[in-house]
Amino acid sequence: MAQVIFEHVKKVYDKSVVAVEDFDLAIRDREFVVFVGPSGCGKSTTLRMVAGLEEITEGQLYIGDTLVNNVLPKDRDISMVFQNYALYPHMTVYDNIAFPLKMRKMPKSEIKKRVTEAAEILDITDLLKRKPKALSGGQRQRVAIGRSIVREPKVFLMDEPLSNLDAKLRNQMRTEIIKLRRRIDTTFIYVTHDQTEAMTLGDRIVVMDRGHIMQVGTPQEVYARPANMFVAGFIGMPQMNFIGVELDVSEGRYSVLAGGETFLLTDAASTKLRERQVAPGEVIMGIRPEHLDVGERGMAVSADVCEMTGGTVNIHAFLGERELIAAVPSHSRAAEAPPVPGSIIHLMPEVDMIQLFDKDTGGSLLWNQPKERETFFPAAEDDRR
Amino acid sequence: MRKKSLLGRACAFITAAIFALAFLLPTILTMTNSFMTQSEIDANYGQVFKSSTSGSNFVAEQVNLKFIPDKVSFTQYFKVLFQSPEYLLKFWNSVILTVPIVLLQVAVAAIAAYGFTRWRGKVRAGIFFFYVILMLMPYQVTLVPNYLVSSWLGLLNTRWAIILPGAFAPFSVFLLTKYMRRIPASLIEAAKLDGAGEWQIFTRICLPQCRAALYSIALLVFIDYWNMVEQPLILLSDPEKQPLSVFLSQINAGEIGVAFAVATIYMIPTLLLFLHGEEYLVEGIAHQGSVKG
Numbered sequence: 001m002a003q004v005i006f007e008h009v010k011k012v013y014d015k016s017v018v019a020v021e022d023f024d025l026a027i028r029d030r031e032f033v034v035f036v037g038p039s040g041c042g043k044s045t046t047l048r049m050v051a052g053l054e055e056i057t058e059g060q061l062y063i064g065d066t067l068v069n070n071v072l073p074k075d076r077d078i079s080m081v082f083q084n085y086a087l088y089p090h091m092t093v094y095d096n097i098a099f100p101l102k103m104r105k106m107p108k109s110e111i112k113k114r115v116t117e118a119a120e121i122l123d124i125t126d127l128l129k130r131k132p133k134a135l136s137g138g139q140r141q142r143v144a145i146g147r148s149i150v151r152e153p154k155v156f157l158m159d160e161p162l163s164n165l166d167a168k169l170r171n172q173m174r175t176e177i178i179k180l181r182r183r184i185d186t187t188f189i190y191v192t193h194d195q196t197e198a199m200t201l202g203d204r205i206v207v208m209d210r211g212h213i214m215q216v217g218t219p220q221e222v223y224a225r226p227a228n229m230f231v232a233g234f235i236g237m238p239q240m241n242f243i244g245v246e247l248d249v250s251e252g253r254y255s256v257l258a259g260g261e262t263f264l265l266t267d268a269a270s271t272k273l274r275e276r277q278v279a280p281g282e283v284i285m286g287i288r289p290e291h292l293d294v295g296e297r298g299m300a301v302s303a304d305v306c307e308m309t310g311g312t313v314n315i316h317a318f319l320g321e322r323e324l325i326a327a328v329p330s331h332s333r334a335a336e337a338p339p340v341p342g343s344i345i346h347l348m349p350e351v352d353m354i355q356l357f358d359k360d361t362g363g364s365l366l367w368n369q370p371k372e373r374e375t376f377f378p379a380a381e382d383d384r385r
Numbered sequence: 386m387r388k389k390s391l392l393g394r395a396c397a398f399i400t401a402a403i404f405a406l407a408f409l410l411p412t413i414l415t416m417t418n419s420f421m422t423q424s425e426i427d428a429n430y431g432q433v434f435k436s437s438t439s440g441s442n443f444v445a446e447q448v449n450l451k452f453i454p455d456k457v458s459f460t461q462y463f464k465v466l467f468q469s470p471e472y473l474l475k476f477w478n479s480v481i482l483t484v485p486i487v488l489l490q491v492a493v494a495a496i497a498a499y500g501f502t503r504w505r506g507k508v509r510a511g512i513f514f515f516y517v518i519l520m521l522m523p524y525q526v527t528l529v530p531n532y533l534v535s536s537w538l539g540l541l542n543t544r545w546a547i548i549l550p551g552a553f554a555p556f557s558v559f560l561l562t563k564y565m566r567r568i569p570a571s572l573i574e575a576a577k578l579d580g581a582g583e584w585q586i587f588t589r590i591c592l593p594q595c596r597a598a599l600y601s602i603a604l605l606v607f608i609d610y611w612n613m614v615e616q617p618l619i620l621l622s623d624p625e626k627q628p629l630s631v632f633l634s635q636i637n638a639g640e641i642g643v644a645f646a647v648a649t650i651y652m653i654p655t656l657l658l659f660l661h662g663e664e665y666l667v668e669g670i671a672h673q674g675s676v677k678g
Contacts, residue, residue, distance in 0.1 A: 053574050074580040086575035090593040103580035147579070 002064055002154035002187040003029050004050060009059035011045050011211075019045045020211045023059070032181055032188040034202035036195060037234070042211040043191045047157055050189060051080050063155060074103075079148035080157040083164060085140045087132040087147075093119075094128040097146045104151075118146040121183060122176075138169045142176075149184050158190045162197065174200060195235050199223070207231045229284065229362035232355055238289045238314055240355070241324045243299075245285040247278070247356065254278075256285055256354070259299025259319050259347075266352045272366050273356070283365060286355035289314065289327035294334035298348030299324075303339035313338065317345060412652070414452060419461055419645035421454040426461075426642040461646035472629065472647050479628035479651075482547055482617070483610045489552035490606050491599055498561035499587050503573070513562070520555040524615070532619060546620040551610060557602045564598035564669070565591060600662045601669030608655055 009023040020042040027033045035043035048054040049061060052073035061068055068076055079100070087096050097118055101111045119125045122142040132140055141161060148156060161177075162170045174197060181188060181201075192198055198205050199219040207214040207222060207230070214234075215227040226232035232240045246257040254270045255262050265273070294315060301317035301324060312327045313335035326347050328334045339345045356365040418426070429449040465472045501513055519527075527550070535546040568591060576586045592599070614634045617627045629651055633644060659666065 051574075051578060053577070073574075073577045074582075078578065080575070080578050082571045082575060084569060084571055086569065086571040088572065088576075088590060090596075099576075099581075100579035103585065147575075151579075 003027060004155060005062040007060040009061055010057045012057040018211055030185055030187055032201060032203045033206060034190045034198040035206045035208060036192055036198035037208035041208040043208050044159055047159055047189060047191045051078060051157055052076050077153050078155040078157055079151050079153040081144045081148050081161045083160040085144040087140055087143055089132050093130050093143050096143055097150050100151045114150050118150045122146050137165050141173060155187045160192055177201060207234060225367040227364050227367060229357045232286045236288055238325045240286045240288050243285045243322060245283060247280050247283045249280050258285055261299050263351055269366055278365050282359050284357040284359050286357060287349045289325040291350040291353035292326035293348045294326055294328055294345055295348050296346060298346040300344055301347055303343050303345045304341055306338040415645050415648045417452050419649045420457045422456055422458040422460060423642050425455055430641050461642045464643055465646045475629040475632050478626060479611060482544055482628055483607060485548050486551035486610045487603050487606050490554050490557050491603050493552050494557035494561045497558045498565045499591055501562040502565040516555040516558055520559050535620060542622050547616050560602055561598055564595055568594055597665040597669035600665035604658055604662060604666055607658060611655060
């Protein structure tokens with residue numbers, strides 16, 4: 001079993017800088033979990049605590065059934081792929097991949113067998129005699145992955161492994177990682193600031209900000225049911241539109257008044273708001289660009305520029321001071337005849353896709369953020385005890 | 386960037402050539418003159434060391450600097466190698482003083498630099514600052530304390546009086562620390578995760594990457610101690626134990642021909658080391674100033 005359990009983990013640098021706080025998470029055996037967040041949110045620090053490269057200031061960290069707070073990195077049975085590959089420049093590719101096995105004093109025949117297998121999996125057999133400086137970025141990344149998988153670790157850590165690659169290679173390697181994950185059945189923890197990587201790779205995503213977990217969920221959950229404005233804004237490209245609106249309730253049915261137009265919320269949304277006893281008043285409405293349509297009805301806005309991105313056209317518009325973006329299919333009427341900048345157009349939100357947030361806390365008024373470990377991994381604590 | 390004009394390049398070339406020649410001339414003179422016959426040496430340098438009435442030597446004015454011998458002769462080399470074994474003994478003295486110093490200094494510098502690179506903190510910063518201060522002191526300042534400590538330890542007139550202070554030189558530690566800091570932290574971390582202990586990280590990850598710096602330090606230390614004069618003069622009272630460099634600094638009239646031959650032989654190890662590791666030397670020194678975080 002290679003579950004990884006964080007119990008109220010905290011990391012403080014120099015007795016004053018809090019990098020990670022109250023990090024509470026249970027990662028299942030063989031799960032692929034992605035830590036995502038902006039720079040400085042604490043995701044890499046958290047990963048490095050799992051690796052044993054950073055000390056844990058407070059809390060407990062378990063790998064499998066073992067408390068590893070004071071266990072040396074080499075004894076944790078984990079491996080890590082670094083952002084800059086961290087290949088040993090004076091060694092050949094073969095020696096780089098074989099190094100962790102040599103350190104474990106494995107027989108030469110076994111080392112050769114494992115290195116050959118890993119090289120075949122990663123399609124780098126022809127490169128085994130080369131030195132890292134004679135490799136391209138993608139090849140180096142494969143070698144780094146090879147060095148990690150050859151040891152067959154319990155937990156596989158990846159710290160922004162694709163961020164040094166160009167866009168095309170990044171897409172290619174992303175697919176390679178998905179295939180790799182299918183072949184080596186182990187627990188993965190992957191750190192990235194790229195939400196596309198997070199959405200495509202992760203079984204679950206942990207969205208972080210300023211050292212705290214903002215939300216944990218499957219890519220679909222995080223995208224469709226953001227727990228707060230931070231998650232809503234961070235996940236999705238272009239970013240979700242946020243508009244200050246007036247929430248009203250009439251005969252138990254909630255509606256919002258935005259841009260001079262009233263939008264009646266769905267029954268499901270009204271039920272949730274009723275259950276949470278949300279009072280009418282000012283709230284923040286969130287709507288993703290792809291859920292805004294340009295038509296005859298809706299919020300009256302002043303059109304600005306249009307961006308052709310291929311499959312969609314992003315129409316920028318202003319509702320008062322607030323900039324909104326509507327992403328419409330490039331074959332739609334609005335895209336084929338883009339609005340003239342300064343002209344008045346109407347944006348109609350898909351009502352069932354409207355998100356509502358508390359204007360003070362930024363928390364979602366529609367979705368509860370469950371206690372992660374209780375909901376997703378109820379047996380974890382009992383198993384250990 | 387604009388291309389330099391032909392005139393500019395010519396000027397630069399001529400200036401460089403003049404400097405190169407100025408540095409090379411004594412070496413060329415020594416090497417070519419070592420192949421002169423004794424009579425030719427006497428004719429050219431007979432007046433250089435002339436006894437004064439008081440009995441002390443002084444340098445006379447008549448010197449005939451000549452680069453090409455009239456007749457190539459190996460007489461001086463024959464004398465040095467076959468007739469006067471004391472020169473070879475002194476050469477051997479130089480070897481057994483310099484080689485241990487080079488090996489020990491490189492080893493000590495590598496271990497100290499690794500310590501300075503891997504562990505940070507106020508104590509480390511303080512010790513490193515102390516090293517830099519020591520490095521800034523001229524050798525002559527530490528010579529007296531070295532003498533006193535050697536005397537206290539009973540090492541005077543033994544080779545250890547020179548070898549031990551030589552093994553702990555701050556300059557090599559400083560250079561190697563700067564070089565080692567260029568090694569990305571992620572490499573050390575990767576090695577840790579791969580199962581390497583501190584000794585394995587040092588020997589299998591750090592040292593191989595510092596080959597250029599280690600070689601350049603070894604060469605610089607070798608040149609420094611191969612040519613030392615003050616230390617053996619002060620710390621080794623027995624002339625039998627003194628290296629060849631001391632003899633070369635004390636050449637007398639009548640021995641000048643031999644001195645050319647000895648000096649030429651004496652240059653060979655340094656030249657060979659330089660030629661062997663020229664590439665490393667350039668890389669090692671070039672990287673000392675470019676520290677990357």
